[in-house]
Amino acid sequence: MPGPTPSNEAVIEISKLSTSFGDHLVHSGIDLEVYRGEIFALIGGSGSGKSTLLREMILLHRPDAGSIRILGVDLQTLGHGDADDETLALRRRWGVMFQHGGLFGSLTVRENIGLPLREHTGLDDALIDEIAASKLATAGLEPQVGVQYPSELSGGMMKRASLARALALDPELVFLDEPTAGLDPESAGEVDQLVRRLRDLFGLTIVMITHDLDLLWQLADRVAVLADGKVQGIGSMPELAQMDNPAIRKFFDGPRGRAAQEQGRLPHDAHSGREIGKSSWKTK
Structure with a gap:
């Protein structure tokens, strides 16, 4: 279930945002x-623009109109190059x-986690390796995983390693793209718990895209539903469940929606590894 009450300080402010690809209006x-x-979730059907919106928030795509302010910075004021000092x-x-991990296959897990530190700091290699080992532990992975390559990891381990890299620079804000996609229910439940624990420990603001109904009920403080180029509703899952x-x-009706809603009403300590649809195989 949602954790501590967030503050009323806006970390992300999006206003009158419009985006098109040719004749196709996305936002x-x-x-x-x-x-x-x-913990704020973006949901919507295929083509609803949620992935494009995420890309716009992390400076991988520029909208056609409107504004995005993140951590007090208007993204429109930033230079176009990645080397721009304010952008960096x-x-x-x-x-x-990223959804599929985004790890470089030619680097070990430890080297992948240390990459942001090598790009953005002047720390020496020994200290970077030490920090990478610490982030690995924070993400719930054993030290020996650091010397493995991404191709040697299971799906659940890949998600954790990618999250460890996202935490390398001790960020204030973390974006998660489909954090439980492709995982079996038990591993997905472990990721749920990890994300919640990291938010509570470090006071992170977390924005995620997900299709995972259990994750939405158990983790999200608020959810924005995108469709037809617009935000159709914003609120907690219980609040959205009352909307017509x-x-x-479609996120509440049907067997999956009703099962997730019923599971979401349970106290947090009553959730046992996502019992709904739980399978017998694991991806630890």
């Missing part, structure tokens, strides 16, 4: 805010966990 006047310390300074304040909008109802 049409999107407005939303993300508050410090909250802002990037150091957030971490990103068809774009929102």
